[in-house]
Amino acid sequence: MKTILIAGGNSGIGLQAARDLLADGDRLVLLGRDPRKGEAALTLLDAPADRASFLATDLSTHDGVRDAARRILDKHDHLDALVHTTGVLTNQDSRTVDGLHPFFAVNYLSRYHLTQLLLPALRRAERPVVLMMTAAIPPIDDADFARFPQFTDFNFGRDRKPVQLTNHHYAAHLTRTAPGLAAGVVNAGAAKTDIMRAAPWYMRVGAKILGPVVFDSVETSAHNVVEAVRRDDWPGPLYWGKPKKFEQRTPINLSSTSTQHLMDISRTLTGA
Template sequence: MMTAAIKPTDDADFARFPQFAPFAFRQDRKSVQLANHHYAAHLTRTNPGLAAAVVNAGAVETDILRAAPAAMRLGGKILGPLVYDSIEKAAHNPVETTLRDDWETPTYWGKPGRFEQRTPITLDASVTEHLMDISRTLTGA
């Protein structure tokens, strides 16, 4: 799974999960991103042999700004070479996970292109199950 750069920790407030209404970026960003970590932990606990990971791909050099206002496109062209990672660098860790089996699952990669810099996802199982129960109720699964 891809997510923004956020380490797997147990300090998020999930009181507003999953509605986040009205969405407040500063308040809700962490719990939205950490839900991915919890899902990876859930998948590996409930599916022995399944490998799950969360990856921060970073700011990637794509054509995402093609429909943005002219000023944003210009800013992207000027700052892009300084701040964007190549697609190859962004894809490095996910590709390596398919080629190697020397990584613990679930794992989080916070730095694009740095396969050896990884963090095992060890979250409170009761919080993970609470989030999964909420998700099951929401989806009817």
């Protein structure tokens, strides 16, 4: 039985992945911000308490991530897989209590921070896995990181790519610095989930008009994540760019200098 932590597992793609992995006999720990959604997710999964549990936490803040890691490590001495499906979509120039834009804080930095804090538990697994879901961002060195990490006057169209591409850099960093750990990035596809509520207006309009034609099902979007957790025949770091096409994956081969620069900033911001 594997112990799998899914950040964002109380709804959408994360919940679908939890359902599929629970059917395999695994133990699931779900993280989410809304306790009501967490309880609803557990009711839907209909599993014994020792097979599925939920922790309410705010991963947009450093303190929230640290609290989540402490509670997880108090209850679990090892983790076989950590899956990051959390995400926000916004074009507003708002800031978290740490002075960071929430798109950056949630869609990348909390993933780095939480994973770093949970590495002791991951290292106790036979073959630990870390997976991060993003939009369709291939791992190529063509993003401008000059605005990283403050993203002053945040603009979604301009800033989303460097934020999400940093997940690829972190997957490469994990593979290099944590021997035996397999890390990857998975394109979430175009599934219609709760994340669309805070999306820029033009994305919501497009979703309403084109949704019936272009949206993937949550089952399709969750497929590659579930397969990557189930299987141990893939070498990291990899990027899965096509939902439900597990065999179609791209090696993550990025500038090691850029990776180290981004990881140094991440370490400075979080202390992890």
